[in-house]
Amino acid sequence: xxxxxxxxxxxxxxAPERASGSARPVGDPLVATGPAGDPxxxxxxxxxxxxxxxxxxxxxxxxxxxxxxxxxxxxxTVSSEELAAAAGVGSAKLRKDLSxxxxxxxxxxxxxxxxxxxxxxxxxxxxxxxxxxxxxxGNLGRAxxxxxxxxxxxxxxxxxxxxxxxxxxxxVAGLVVRPMSELAAVxxxxxxxxxxxxxxxxxxxxxxxxxxxxxxxxxxxFAPAVLSVPEGVDVRKVDLASELQILAFHExxxxxxxxxxxxxxxxxxxxxxxxxxxxxxxxx
Amino acid sequence: xxxxxxxxxxxxxxAPERASGSARPVGDPLVATGPAGDPxxxxxxxxxxxxxxxxxxxxxxxxxxxxxxxxxxxxxTVSSEELAAAAGVGSAKLRKDLSxxxxxxxxxxxxxxxxxxxxxxxxxxxxxxxxxxxxxxGNLGRAxxxxxxxxxxxxxxxxxxxxxxxxxxxxVAGLVVRPMSELAAVxxxxxxxxxxxxxxxxxxxxxxxxxxxxxxxxxxxFAPAVLSVPEGVDVRKVDLASELQILAFHExxxxxxxxxxxxxxxxxxxxxxxxxxxxxxxxx
DNA sequence: TCGACTTTGTGCGCGCCTTCACAAGCGCCT
DNA sequence: AGGCGCTTGTGAAGGCGCGCACAAAGTCGA
Ligand SMILES: NC(=O)c1ccc[n+]([C@@H]2O[C@H](COP(=O)([O-])OP(=O)(O)OC[C@H]3O[C@@H](n4cnc5c(N)ncnc54)[C@H](O)[C@@H]3O)[C@@H](O)[C@H]2O)c1
Ligand SMILES: NC(=O)c1ccc[n+]([C@@H]2O[C@H](COP(=O)([O-])OP(=O)(O)OC[C@H]3O[C@@H](n4cnc5c(N)ncnc54)[C@H](O)[C@@H]3O)[C@@H](O)[C@H]2O)c1
Numbered sequence: 001x002x003x004x005x006x007x008x009x010x011x012x013x014x015a016p017e018r019a020s021g022s023a024r025p026v027g028d029p030l031v032a033t034g035p036a037g038d039p040x041x042x043x044x045x046x047x048x049x050x051x052x053x054x055x056x057x058x059x060x061x062x063x064x065x066x067x068x069x070x071x072x073x074x075x076x077t078v079s080s081e082e083l084a085a086a087a088g089v090g091s092a093k094l095r096k097d098l099s100x101x102x103x104x105x106x107x108x109x110x111x112x113x114x115x116x117x118x119x120x121x122x123x124x125x126x127x128x129x130x131x132x133x134x135x136x137x138g139n140l141g142r143a144x145x146x147x148x149x150x151x152x153x154x155x156x157x158x159x160x161x162x163x164x165x166x167x168x169x170x171x172v173a174g175l176v177v178r179p180m181s182e183l184a185a186v187x188x189x190x191x192x193x194x195x196x197x198x199x200x201x202x203x204x205x206x207x208x209x210x211x212x213x214x215x216x217x218x219x220x221x222f223a224p225a226v227l228s229v230p231e232g233v234d235v236r237k238v239d240l241a242s243e244l245q246i247l248a249f250h251e252x253x254x255x256x257x258x259x260x261x262x263x264x265x266x267x268x269x270x271x272x273x274x275x276x277x278x279x280x281x282x283x284x
Numbered sequence: 285x286x287x288x289x290x291x292x293x294x295x296x297x298x299a300p301e302r303a304s305g306s307a308r309p310v311g312d313p314l315v316a317t318g319p320a321g322d323p324x325x326x327x328x329x330x331x332x333x334x335x336x337x338x339x340x341x342x343x344x345x346x347x348x349x350x351x352x353x354x355x356x357x358x359x360x361t362v363s364s365e366e367l368a369a370a371a372g373v374g375s376a377k378l379r380k381d382l383s384x385x386x387x388x389x390x391x392x393x394x395x396x397x398x399x400x401x402x403x404x405x406x407x408x409x410x411x412x413x414x415x416x417x418x419x420x421x422g423n424l425g426r427a428x429x430x431x432x433x434x435x436x437x438x439x440x441x442x443x444x445x446x447x448x449x450x451x452x453x454x455x456v457a458g459l460v461v462r463p464m465s466e467l468a469a470v471x472x473x474x475x476x477x478x479x480x481x482x483x484x485x486x487x488x489x490x491x492x493x494x495x496x497x498x499x500x501x502x503x504x505x506f507a508p509a510v511l512s513v514p515e516g517v518d519v520r521k522v523d524l525a526s527e528l529q530i531l532a533f534h535e536x537x538x539x540x541x542x543x544x545x546x547x548x549x550x551x552x553x554x555x556x557x558x559x560x561x562x563x564x565x566x567x568x
Numbered sequence: 569t570c571g572a573c574t575t576t577g578t579g580c581g582c583g584c585c586t587t588c589a590c591a592a593g594c595g596c597c598t
Numbered sequence: 599a600g601g602c603g604c605t606t607g608t609g610a611a612g613g614c615g616c617g618c619a620c621a622a623a624g625t626c627g628a
Contacts, residue, residue: 053614053615054614055614055615055616056615057530057533058526058530060529060533061523061525061526061529061530062510062523062526064529065508065526066510079574079575079576080575080576080577081575086510087510088510088511090616090617092578092616092617092618092619093615093616093617095575095576095577095578096577096578096615096616096617098576098577099576099577099578103576103577105575105576105577106575106576106623106624106625107574107575107576107577107622107623107624107625108573108574108575108576108623108624108625108626109574109575109576109624109625110574110575110576111576123533124529124532124533124536125532125533125535125536125537126529126532130528130532130535132528139426139427139430139431140427140431142423142427143423143424143426143427144524146423147423147424147524149508149525150524150525150528153525153528153529154529154532155525155528155529155532193535194528194531194532194535196528217535217538218531218532218534218535219531220524220527220528220531224349224433226346226350226370226371226372227372232538234531234534234535236527236530236531238522238524238527239345239346240428240431240434240504240522241345241433241434241437241439242342242345242346242349243504243520243522244414244416244434244437244439244478244480244504245344245345245348245408245410245437245438245439246341246342246345246520247478247502247503247504247518247520248408248409248410248414248438248439248478248502249341249344249407249408249409250502250518251409251414251477251478251501251502251518252408252409253409254501254516337584337585338584339584339585339586340585363604363605363606364605364606364607365605374586374587376586376587376588376589376608377585377586377587379605379606379607379608380585380586380587380607380608382606382607383606383607383608387606387607389605389606389607390593390594390595390605390606391592391593391594391595391604391605391606391607392593392594392595392596392603392604392605392606393594393595393604393605393606394604394605394606395606569628570627570628571626571627571628572625572626572627572628573624573625573626573627574623574624574625574626575622575623575624575625576621576622576623576624577620577621577622577623578619578620578621578622579618579619579620579621580617580618580619581616581617581618582615582616582617582618583614583615583616584613584614584615584616585612585613585614585615586611586612586613586614587610587611587612587613588609588610588611588612589608589609589610589611590607590608590609591606591607591608591609592605592606592607592608593604593605593606593607594603594604594605594606595602595603595604595605596601596602596603596604597600597601597602597603598599598600598601598602
């Protein structure tokens with residue numbers, strides 16, 4: 001459950017204040033390139049004003065990916081039902097999500113795919129290609145750097161950094177790994193605001209501090225460590241071992257349930273396909 | 285935002301029923317090894333009975349990791365305040381989480397570290413080492429297979445599989461990559477119930493089906509694709525590109541806020557360190 | 569032109585999760 | 599032995615997200 005916007009409930013007053021103004025507006029994401037063929041009414045400029053629930057933000061990338069696939073297949077419109085099925089969510093949820101964007105559905109018809117793609121892209125800030133830096137080029141860092149799928153989703157790799165002299169200078173995915181000493185300069189020069197942390201856990205806080213000091217305000221970390229960052233810096237954590245442990249928990253629970261299923265009172269097999277109660281376990 | 289227990293809101297009646305009994309109890313995770321030095325009252329055997337909120341389950345791995353570190357440092361007890369700080373959550377949340385485990389805190393003192401580690405481990409089912417299979421040994425699959433951090437968190441790699449004849453037979457992290465044709469046999473023989481999917485998105489559903497058919501009931505996928513699985517199979521999705529896009533969204537929002545901050549009415553810098561409202565944007 | 573049908577947008581209720589605040593419990597000091 | 603201070607465990611309240619169900623709105627056919 002990767003958290004978002006400083007979910008690291010540190011005690012108040014601990015976070016060093018972010019140097020105000022360190023948020024660097026790379027280009028101008030607001031006054032984006034003219035929307036593809038959408039000469040909507042004037043009140044349309046300020047879409048970004050309204051607040052979007054965090055849960056919705058988390059699903060927008062999924063919708064965007066599905067919609068992009070539809071565009072490539074030449075599909076002109078989709079109903080919320082179809083789109084929701086393709087994205088793996090309920091149709092009501094999808095409609096509500098899109099409604100937060102001040103969406104452009106047509107009753108009785110559905111959503112026009114192309115404008116919707118443009119709209120979500122703009123909302124996510126993908127009218128520009130965000131360039132990120134990767135810190136730590138071990139097993140995982142190299143895999144990330146070599147991954148070709150980021151580009152088509154609006155993300156690009158600007159530079160690679162590592163502290164190990166044996167790694168520095170090596171070429172990974174067409175980029176030369178640079179020493180950490182160059183990090184600040186590159187980040188500032190390229191206007192990078194997002195950094196990916198793939199160092200060992202022990203080095204994560206230090207590397208994170210360097211990223212933040214250089215001007216990065218969004219961090220995606222793979223290190224199993226709690227990161228402390230200033231107010232205004234977002235950290236998203238991906239902890240693969242935790243993910244597996246959570247799966248293990250559920251597997252254990254299923255196994256326990258199976259053992260307990262010695263009393264098949266009532267046709268136990270045919271279960272309703274409803275999402276199954278959230279609270280896990282509780283001896284059914 | 286990786287989902288949990290069939291969050292794929294497919295329309296009801298679509299999910300093919302899982303072959304009942306395919307849940308294989310690997311060992312007996314319930315009647316675990318006697319708790320380390322806790323001769324508590326009789327009503328203690330059935331801890332696993334009570335339901336644990338999914339949100340709590342998601343944090344248990346974090347607590348466990350922090351606690352394990354404390355054990356290694358020889359710390360005997362922690363207060364909820366300290367533990368919460370180390371885990372990056374609020375102390376009230378942590379106490380409530382632990383209370384769901386029927387926890388063993390001592391008022392006025394705190395929690396004993398060792399028993400708590402044992403307790404959480406047992407609850408997560410980590411009294412056994414779960415063995416997983418990895419399907420798809422490209423950039424990411426190799427990184428995962430080579431990762432040494434899983435073992436110390438109760439997860440082990442049982443076998444590797446790939447569809448590409450050029451990859452099959454190669455050795456990765458001491459294991460030989462096997463052809464998909466052997467998947468079912470290995471999964472059954474080793475009693476594997478958890479699979480990791482690291483194939484291209486286009487191949488994910490097919491590979492997932494093979495895993496499920498072989499008996500896997502928990503899947504961790506890295507492919508940006510919606511997976512359809514039978515009832516009873518858990519899928520957790522890790523979508524790295526989405527994570528970056530979510531960060532991009534917040535960066536864009538910060539940039540927009542910064543631009544708008546031309547009117548610094550009232551000392552704007554000193555913000556309260558509280559978690560900051562969830563709803564994003566909404567022109568402050 | 570009108571009516572029937574389709575699909576969106578959303579008001580509403582429900583339940584989970586989080587947070588506050590405090591009483592109860594426990595150890596320690598006197 | 600008794601009181602004091604610290605920390606847990608939890609009752610209660612608030613917020614948020616989700617899904618239902620339906621009115622509004624637009625399309626299509628007659
Ligand atoms: N499959 C995986 O690889 C995997 C799985 C789960 C979690 N993780 C986590 O991801 C992180 C990276 O994993 P990995 O397997 O790539 O580790 P790794 O040891 O292979 O690579 C780490 C890299 O970081 C570099 N580094 C160390 N200290 C640094 C510093 N202070 N500044 C910059 N670079 C520094 C090292 O030189 C090395 O190249 C770890 O925290 C690990 O726990 C990895
Ligand atoms: N850094 C990364 O590597 C990264 C980042 C984000 C997302 N992902 C996702 O993770 C997945 C794997 O990424 P990758 O970079 O390792 O891809 P890759 O192309 O390097 O490797 C994919 C592997 O899967 C194998 N494969 C293909 N079809 C298969 C099938 N039907 N059954 C079994 N194996 C099959 C291929 O032979 C190949 O070895 C992709 O879905 C990708 O989108 C990867």
